[in-house]
Amino acid sequence: MTLATTITIIAIAFIISALLALPLIPMLRRLKFGQSIREEGPQAHQKKAGTPTMGGIIFILSIVVTALALGWMNGLLTTQTVVLLLVLAGFGLIGFLDDFIKVVLKRNLGLTSLQKLIGQIVIAVVSYLLLRLGPFETTVGLPFTSFEIDLGPFYVLFLIFWLVGFSNAVNLTDGLDGLVAGTSSIAFAAFGVLGLVYGQEDLSLVAFSVTGALLGFLLFNANPAKIFMGDTGSLALGGILAMLSVLMKQELLLLLVGIVFVIETLSVILQVISFKTTGKRIFKMSPIHHHFELSGWSEWKVVIVFWTAALAAALIAVLPEVI
Template sequence: MTLVTTLMAIAVAFIVSAVLGLVIIPTLRRMKFGQSIREEGPQAHMKKAGTPTMGGLIFLGSIIVTTITFSYIYDVLTTQTIVLLIVLVGFGIIGFLDDFIIVVLKRNLGLTSLQKLIGQIIVAIAAFFLLKLGPFETTVHIPFTEYTIELGVFYVAFLIFWLVGFSNAVNLSDGLDGLVAGTSSIAFAAFGVHSLIYGQYDIAMFAFVVTGAMLGFLVFNVKPAKVFMGDTGSLALGGALAMLSVLIKQEFLLLVIGIVYVVETLSVIIQVISFKTTGKRIFKMSPIHHHFELSGWSEWKIVIVFWGIAFLAAILPILLEVM
């Protein structure tokens, strides 16, 4: 996989996302698929009410079309590529159903937590059994060392936890214009580079296609956002990102590259535990990006800082890998 091929994959995915955005966003607006804003959220967000959501359809369409096209042309349409697409689409469908129930059927709670969890588990198990059709190692690698841990039959439980955990982590992080679109494009690009280093060109192709698709979506999602990705997009991205780390056998590397999502999730867990045990809140609001909002940071400043953290977290493992 050459540099030219990589740049072409990113560019085509970007263009397809941009074109789909020009078509889908007006359609969502005409159909009045607008975002509802929680009353308990930051008051500054109330002006975002009515902004079209379910915009994940834009980059999901771009990723599917571009991945299949390039994988076919360059003969890298493998079982691993198919598994990545299944996870992406499977988690995307779960998110779409949740968005549809909230936005279209006007049921504020959407899918229940149990319904989401069952759907996510089904997708994760399907991915596991597809992988087991070929030579798949049930080990996890400790980053920056030569050590691995053999999980054996327990790997399926780990895979479920990993995919469900990170899909929800990315979902929790999707609260500011451009935050997840920017951090995810960085994270997928980082895994694309790692895939090239390990010679896994099929996975690299997928990762770089997602990078391009997210940059195309960011054109419409950066502040002031013309569209939100909704659960349709955030659950799909989180699941696919976790699956990437599994396929290159660098699962725990995601804890570094996805540090923004880890911290966002931890802030929610800490807030809930603190309030239930002491009656006090550690943060002004969780996830932590809302804490910074209520502390006086502008939305744009928070997003830029989080992008910067995501970039540093992505580049450091690559530097350590090639040194």
């Protein structure tokens, strides 16, 4: 895959996202598909109430169209690309149902945690079975080393944990305008480059499609956001990102590439453990991006710092493989 092809993939996905957003945002506003803001969240966020949500539909459609069209044209439609798009659509559907129940049916809790978990497990298992139809390694390797361990039949349990964990990690991170769209576009670009290095052009095609689609969405999601991705987008992104790391056999490298998502999740876990065991909170509010907001940082400053951290982590992960 040449540099020109890579740029073309990103550009096409970018344009499709931007064009889809133009009519969809006012349509969602007319339908009153607006985001409700938690009262216990930062007070500065109350002004965002009513901003159209479920915008993940925009980049999901862009990714699917770009990957299928260019994959077919370039002979890159493989079982792996199909599985990636299946995870994207499946996790996106779970998020869409959750958003629909909360926004349209006005039931604040949306899908229950158990309902979402069952849906995520089903998608993970179906993906695993599809992959096992062909040659599929059940090993997990330690990044930057030759050490690896074969999980054998237990790999399916790891896959479930990985997809569920990262889909929810990205979902937790989605609390500031442009935060997830920016950090995710960096992560997918990193895996796109790794795919080229490893000769997995089919995976690079999907990764760069996601990058372009997210950048197109970011035009409307950056502060002040005109649309939010909702669970529709965040669950889909986390699921496909985790699956991408699995197919590249760089599962644990995702802990570095997705360091922002990992830290956000750890901040929530630590906050809960601390409060339940000592009655005290470690952070002013979790996830940790809210802690910085309540410490006096502007929303833009938090987002830029987190984007920078994501970029630094991606470079650390990719450069040893490229050089």
